[in-house]
Structures are given as structure tokens and as C-alpha cells.
Amino acid sequence: MLTAFSRAEVYTPRSPHKNQYYRCVEAHFEELEGTWEDRYQKEYGYWRPYVLDIIYKYLDCGDLYLGFARVKCDDCNHEYLLPFSCKRRHFCPSCHQKRVVEFGEFLCGEVLKQVPHRQWVFSIPKRLRLYFMYDRSLLAKLSRCAWKVLSVYLKQGVSLDDPKPGAVIAVQTFGDFLNSNPHLHIIATDGCFDQDDGLWLGPYRTLQSLEGLFRLEVFNMLKKEGKITDLIIENMMGWHHSGFNVYCGESIWPSDQERIEKLAQYIVRAPIAQERLLYIPASESNDGVARVIYKGKNSGVRETFVALDWLACLVTHIPNRGEQHVRYYGYYSNKSRGMRKKTEIDNQVPSLVNSDISKKAFRRNWVRLIQKVYHADPLLCPKCNGCMRIISFIKDEETIKKILLHLDLWMPGNHDPPNLYQEHQYIPAPKPSGPSYDITHDDSIFQMPYEDEYSQLTPYEDCI
Ligand SMILES: [Zn+2]
Ligand SMILES: [Zn+2]
Known part of the structure; x- marks a missing residue:
């Protein structure tokens, strides 16, 4: 043979x-x-x-x-x-990239419906970020806080009896240079579904109130978890710039499938991109210390790190075994999707992309x-x-x-x-x-x- x-x-x-x-x-x-x-x-x-x-x-x-x-x-x-x-x-990076592509296909073929969506990003001030690095279970709770305020916001925009918005929330823990920056990337329906699975677009108002509500939710959650005290909350409430931020992207129509699939990939991307990294081993470095030069994704700026420090920072972003990074809420929750599948009404609103390949x-x-x-x-x-x-x-x-x-x-x-x-x-x-x-x-x-x-x-x- x-x-x-x-x-x-x-x-x-x-x-x-x-x-x-x-x-x-x-x-x-x-x-x-x-x-x-x-x-x-x-x-x-x-x-x-x-x-x-x-x-x-x-x-x-x-x-x-x-x-x-x-x-x-x-x-x-x-x-x-x-x-x-x-x-x-x-x-x-190689294995992660395959997951990223797969996730984009899964989201567009199995979860998201043929309705307009919007990207949202919820972020928190530096002062609070460390708690999430030391205790990664808080990330799930952060995700919940965002959903709570976003769903209320989306529901308020439509006049329906039982409005149902849907969202997919991905946690990212890293900033441009692997700094700890836990934030949430959200793909949400741009409105709410009614009882008959029709989507209603709402007139949506200022984001200011959303930011304030998110801040309160996060404060309450961290207090309940024993991480911060009333004194800290009081102090932070007095900040001129709260450090909390809510970004809302423009509406993406279902005809723009490619854009939404790219967005789906983007929200689960890896902490680093190999092509932006340059490694200088100790033997080639002037002072005998190995270094990493990394070009930031958003800023385009190059920064130099001691290689060991850079690696230390990178491993802080490895999730624990079995830790979820993506969660589904409302109309897109596992429960709602499961129930619609069971009663065979899930195809009433087609998926964003028609997937004819069996699971x-x-x-x-x-x-x-x-x-x-x-x-x-x-x-x-x-x-x-x-x-x-x-x-x-x-x-x-x-x-x-x-x-x-x-x-x-x-x-x-x-x-x-x-x-x-x-x-x-x-x-x-x-x-x-x-x-x-x-x-x-x-x-x-x-x-x-x-x-x-x-x-x-x-x-x-x-x-x-
Ligand atoms: Zn051949
Ligand atoms: Zn691999």
C-alpha cells in the first residue's frame, strides 16, 4: 500500500x-x-x-x-x-478564522430573518474593566444588561401589544492592542416583530437615554455581585463623561446580505491578526530583549511591546473552557427559535440567506x-x-x-x-x-x- x-x-x-x-x-x-x-x-x-x-x-x-x-x-x-x-x-488564528466564517454562515442561514438589522456596540469605562478580566462570568451578565435596555428601547419605538425584538450579542474583551476592553457587539432587528411575525420599524429617539440606562444596569449588576459599592457609584455618577458608550450603526437591509455576513464575522473576530504582527527575537534585538511590533486595527498606529508582556496580555483574552461568547435574545433566542421550529412556523419569515445544506x-x-x-x-x-x-x-x-x-x-x-x-x-x-x-x-x-x-x-x- x-x-x-x-x-x-x-x-x-x-x-x-x-x-x-x-x-x-x-x-x-x-x-x-x-x-x-x-x-x-x-x-x-x-x-x-x-x-x-x-x-x-x-x-x-x-x-x-x-x-x-x-x-x-x-x-x-x-x-x-x-x-x-x-x-x-x-x-x-487559523482555526479561529474557520469558525468566524462558519459563524457568519450560521447566523445568516439559521438565525437572522429577512428584515432590516442594525449593529450596536455597548462599552464601559476603564474604571470598571478589570472586574471583567478577573471574573469572566461577569461578561454574561454584561450582555444581559445590554439586552435589557436595548429591548426596552426597541419595544418603545413601536405601538404593538406584544412587540418582539431579536438580537445576537457577542462579547469582545480586547481593544486595539490587546488592552482589556470588554464590550458588546450586537446585531439587532431594526424594530420588533408582531404576533404574526411581521416586523415593525419604529421611530427611534436619542441614544442618550439608552446610555444612561445601560450605566444604571451595569452599576446595579456590579453592586449585586459585590464588586462595587454605593460610594463608587456615587462618585462615578458625578463624572462629566460617564465612560459608558452606546454606538448605533445604520440600518442594514436584507438585500445587503454580504454586509450582514461580514458584520457577523466581524463580531466574533480573533484578538489579533497575524499580518499586522512583527516579531523580533532576542538574538536580533539591540538590547537582547525579544519584541513584538503590532499595528493597531482601528488606529493603524504601530506599537512596540516586550514579547513576553505582549503574550501575557494576549492569553488574558483566552476564554475559559466552554465559555460562551455569543448569546441570542428575544425573537432570536434559542427558546423562541426552537418553539417556532417545533410548530413549523419558522419559515413564515425566511432566513436572511437560504441555506439548503443540511446542518x-x-x-x-x-x-x-x-x-x-x-x-x-x-x-x-x-x-x-x-x-x-x-x-x-x-x-x-x-x-x-x-x-x-x-x-x-x-x-x-x-x-x-x-x-x-x-x-x-x-x-x-x-x-x-x-x-x-x-x-x-x-x-x-x-x-x-x-x-x-x-x-x-x-x-x-x-x-x-
Ligand atoms: Zn490530478
Ligand atoms: Zn489550530
Whole structure:
């Protein structure tokens, strides 16, 4: 059987294990754990062992030694090996980006209806941000506070008996340079549904009242949680600028599907974009201290950080195991969606995008995702343009070793086999320019999810 591999090649457009982000993480994660207590605990709280788990998984992501799929062309017998991915969101830019695309499709195909929507952003003053870093369970409560005031606001704009607005709220904890900035990105219906599922657009007034109400809700919540006292509230109520902010975007009509899908992707984006990062290892730095230069997304400004400090800041944004980042409310809540599905009236108002792919196929359709993220087709034979297919998944350690040995790709003790990445068989087409949102396209390897990756993830909303 192994003779079939004589022409096998590794499917990889670039060198994932050599990119700047990877090198930075690899060079400093051990020191980070070792010095956390002394250097960072005071500022960022206790070290979370889960962080190390995520880092190890990321460093192994796309490593052929840990398993791969064999992809073969029936016409010309060309074959390549496709390594498995770590599937870890937030920290692994490549895996996160696939989730981002998937989430956009899920939201437009399964949740949002064919009605106008608006983007909202709710943010809080610096003075209160630390509480959310030390206690991540508060983020869910922050989301609830925003929904409470936004739903009242949307309901007040229409004269209906039982108005039903709907919203999707995503928590983001990071600012432009990974500074702690917990805020909420919301996609909400631009009005309320009535009993017959018709949407009513309302005359909406000033946002000032919304900001004030949000402030009160957050104060009450933090007081109830024992984080702040009446004295602090009183003091902050006296601030000239409250530090609370509510941003409301313009109405996006259902005909502008692309815009809303981009927005959906944007609200769950990763904390960093690899293409804006430059890593200077200690050996190349003037003073022997490794540095990271990062270009801010919004400001476009470049800032320089000690690499270890930068990494410390980055890991504070890794959510805890199983922590949700996206929540659904009102007409879009899991409960409402479930009830409408049960009574088979959910199609009364069609989804924003008609999704004819079954849920299971949708989740397993990695080829489609890769096409969407990289604008390239991993099953198009680079030799003859024929159709390639996966002929097997290799997970067994012995078989992995046998195959890699046979291909002369086995290097004991070296999990970063550099020669794998020199010959590129597959060059993705250039990306189309000018998306309205700056979505991260990472430059890492195309990876293959485990074949049952998505079937294990339920409910879906827990995944992002
Ligand atoms: Zn071929
Ligand atoms: Zn990964």
C-alpha cells in the first residue's frame, strides 16, 4: 500500500511553523508560565492552567506527526497529506478564522430573518474593566444588561401589544492592542416583530437615554455581585463623561446580505491578526530583549511591546473552557427559535440567506470553508485540475510513522520538519479586495478538521 505514497506531497501554501506569531509563542510560552506569578499575577490575576493546554494545542496544529488525511486525485493519482488542526478558537488564528466564517454562515442561514438589522456596540469605562478580566462570568451578565435596555428601547419605538425584538450579542474583551476592553457587539432587528411575525420599524429617539440606562444596569449588576459599592457609584455618577458608550450603526437591509455576513464575522473576530504582527527575537534585538511590533486595527498606529508582556496580555483574552461568547435574545433566542421550529412556523419569515445544506453537512463541509476563507479549492488537483477526494484519515501513531518514514519526512525529535513546507503545490488565488470590514485572513496552513469535529459541538452557539 505504501507505494501509493511515492508521489505524495504535503498540501500547504505557506510555512505555518515559521510565521512570526508561531515563533513568538514557541519562544516565550514556557517563560510566561514560569514568571507569571512574579511578573503578571498582580495585573492579570492567577495563571490559568487551561491557557497552557490551548498553547500546546496551537503549537501542534497542522503537525503531520499527529495525524493527517490522505487526499488523492482519481485522474492522475496525485496525492498530498493534509494535517489535522487544533480547532482552538481565539488563540489559533487559523482555526479561529474557520469558525468566524462558519459563524457568519450560521447566523445568516439559521438565525437572522429577512428584515432590516442594525449593529450596536455597548462599552464601559476603564474604571470598571478589570472586574471583567478577573471574573469572566461577569461578561454574561454584561450582555444581559445590554439586552435589557436595548429591548426596552426597541419595544418603545413601536405601538404593538406584544412587540418582539431579536438580537445576537457577542462579547469582545480586547481593544486595539490587546488592552482589556470588554464590550458588546450586537446585531439587532431594526424594530420588533408582531404576533404574526411581521416586523415593525419604529421611530427611534436619542441614544442618550439608552446610555444612561445601560450605566444604571451595569452599576446595579456590579453592586449585586459585590464588586462595587454605593460610594463608587456615587462618585462615578458625578463624572462629566460617564465612560459608558452606546454606538448605533445604520440600518442594514436584507438585500445587503454580504454586509450582514461580514458584520457577523466581524463580531466574533480573533484578538489579533497575524499580518499586522512583527516579531523580533532576542538574538536580533539591540538590547537582547525579544519584541513584538503590532499595528493597531482601528488606529493603524504601530506599537512596540516586550514579547513576553505582549503574550501575557494576549492569553488574558483566552476564554475559559466552554465559555460562551455569543448569546441570542428575544425573537432570536434559542427558546423562541426552537418553539417556532417545533410548530413549523419558522419559515413564515425566511432566513436572511437560504441555506439548503443540511446542518450536519453544513458543519462538516470543510472544503467549502477553506474555499471561503482562502478563496481556493483544496480538492482541485494542482496537477491536472481533476477532482481530488479524501481517501483515508491516518490517526494511528504507528501508521503515521510508517508513512512519514516512507516519504522520508520522519525526523525523530523534530516536530517542525522544515522541508515539508518548501515545495508548494497549491497557490491560492488572490483575495478579492475591499471588504467593508477588516476580517483577518491568517496566513497559516490549510488544515483538515477531524471528520466528526462539528458533530461533537452542540449547541452550536457554544462554539464561538
Ligand atoms: Zn490530478
Ligand atoms: Zn489550530
